[in-house]
Amino acid sequence: MEHFEPKIVCFACNWCTSAGADLAGTSRMEYQPNGIMIRVMCSSRIDPQHILWAFKKGADGVFIGGCHPDDCHYIDGNYNTLRRIKLLKKLLTDFGIEPERLRLEWVSAAEGKKFVMVMDDFIEQIRNMGPLRLSQEASA
């Protein structure tokens, strides 16, 4: 089998997860380079359509990081994210996408280590799942 390197799009909020990823860097922790980060101000900025777009364009996995519940910089944006992702996960199956290819995690600005752990874990999980193969119909 051809060697498979998962392509992963990471959305991260500015205040917690992006800062947590920065801390992982400052602490010189190491993780696999498969995810590229798109920084948004709040995880609630992420529209489910962005996620579907990423899958359509060839992402094997989509990661979303936000502030812990009750710790959102914008009071309760992350609760909206949680609801949207839960709903989207239910719909993903209908699109022929395993819901596990989408992962939402709460990573605070202090959790560089957690960022590294979930990132490696997610990349490894997608590696094991293999590439996302959407039908012609779905990717059209």
Add this chain to the structure above:
Amino acid sequence: MSTQEKKDNISQEKENVEIPKKRKSKRIGIFVCHCGINIAGTVDVEKVAKTLSEHEGIIHAEDYVYMCSDPGQKKITDAIKEHNLDSVVVACCSPSLHESTFRNASKSAGLNPYQCEIANIREQCSWVHKDKDKATKKAIKIAKSIVEKVKRNESLEPISISVTKRALVIGGGISGIQAALDIANAGHEVILVERNPSIGGHMIQLSETFPTLDCSQCIMTPKMVEVSKHPNIKLMTYSEIQEISGYVGNFKAKILKKPRYVDPDKCTMCDECSKVCPVLVPNEFDENMTGRRAIYIPFPQAIPATYTLDINSCPGLMPIACGKCADVCEPNAIDFDMKPEIIEEEVGVIVAATGYDLYGLEKLGEYGAGKYPNVINGLQFERLLSASGPTKGQILRPSDHKVPKEVVFIQCAGSRDPELHNAYCSKICCMYTAKHAMLYKHHVPDGQAYIFYIDIRSGGKNYEEFVQRAIEQDDVLYLRGKVSKIFEENGTVKVWGVDTLTGKDIEIDADLVVLAVAMRPSKGADEIAKKLKIAQDKDGFLAEAHPKLRPVESITSGMFLAGAAQAPKDIPEAVAQASGAASKALAILSSDRLYHDPIVAKVDEETCSGCKICIPLCPYGARIYDEEKKIVVVNEVLCEGCGCCIAGCPSGAAQQRNFTDDQIYSMIDIIL
């Protein structure tokens, strides 16, 4: 009209139809930083610059050892001028570090600062990967994604807001008083709101303060008087916050002024009214160890100096019900017709100093608290020690007013107990228990004081020395361990515990047990947090914006935190935080205009259907339905730029400036 004419008309119309203009391609410059070897060690920076130079829209690409240095910044400003750049991407460290540096540099070269973006290739690339090839590829993707973003960036101007140069301070304890005085002394008007009849908070209840044994009332009352006499302070006691609206610089507060049924200007404090009042209710100021009348003054030095009629315990305002107080009031200060008033105030900043309350004794059933009269809390013991207290400073136990000879103090009652009570440390108990035991020994030299403790936490100037003094000079017996059972037997309180250092079981026939109960956010903290839209931590204390770097600010701009409302703290810390909050508040009050990040929501008025889905999504009330246009608009001043409403907009009418869907899609495209 001839056919020819028709044709001409049509072709003319066609010309008039606005063909969507192709985006004028921007001239973009990219600057790749080596950061010494921090980036260049794992990322081939030259390759990044070279690859990017071939990317569509890039006019200029270069790399340099330290972009943030003066020569580095000069490279950017020179390139902007030389190549007439429209936008700039700096591939370097996290935007949290140098975004403002490079935006300012761009601005100095005549570029709109929002045309400069940072590609984070250090924290999120070079520092976390070792394989140079892979890290370089990733850095290229990161840089390209930011280039795609900046291509679609708008030039923005910060949103300017006017400032109402007045402050609202909520809570009249030591923190609120300190904050109010600091702001007032700087020349700004302050409205100080206190829900109780007098200011003073818990500090005025205390006997002496650690570690100096200063008399608490003696150091508190001058500050209270200063507040009452200060020309810049408008004091509103017996008043509560009903509603807060608006935003930093322009808050509107609705304050409920409860009727005290006594005119403070007429009241001469003769005390005739309370002598005839037939009602006796527990006295809150003495922690319910004595009684007070329905018409009362909380304590002699109360500010404002006036009696208050507590309508909840008064038999009724109708003269027919009682009215004895009004009959004896010589200056006719009592007015049964007073009504609650709503006072509206406009302020620019708010300091929340809502303080603490003690964890309920009734919740500590395992210590017999609430059941046995001789098991009391720390504040009750303060009142027993206080010269103005129910016993005039004599230590007498509540059940039979005998001098207790064996007193057991129990620390961490309700604190550091995640299973049953509060997980956190209440911070001040170690010190005040040492003080209690010490003062007890000063009052009753032949008595014995025992302290059960888990650890002694005496961090603070002269604090450890104070604890040592209690142990060495006043023979306080510290027992490391927890109390297992407390019960009454033959008029004494039996305390069973274990000394974990010797491993021995301990049994003490105590005359009095004092529990150092946990500090909790004050009653009503939940409501006030909701009204102010200040977040609370897991324990209900008001949450600071950043635990290390922004400890006196709330996440809502223009609102600051002072004192025990934020976390348990002692007096010097509360005072320091109050002054910190005041100085942060003054930074706002001293500017004529405030500027707000313009990455806010915008609405395409043609597309918006007015479905209102966005309105409840906005945590700041910034989405408002425009009745005339039948669409939902954005109050840019209120909008904090989270983008939640945009993801919720079903029609795509809402967009976030410089975080548009178009930008996000193009970033995804280039990443994949």
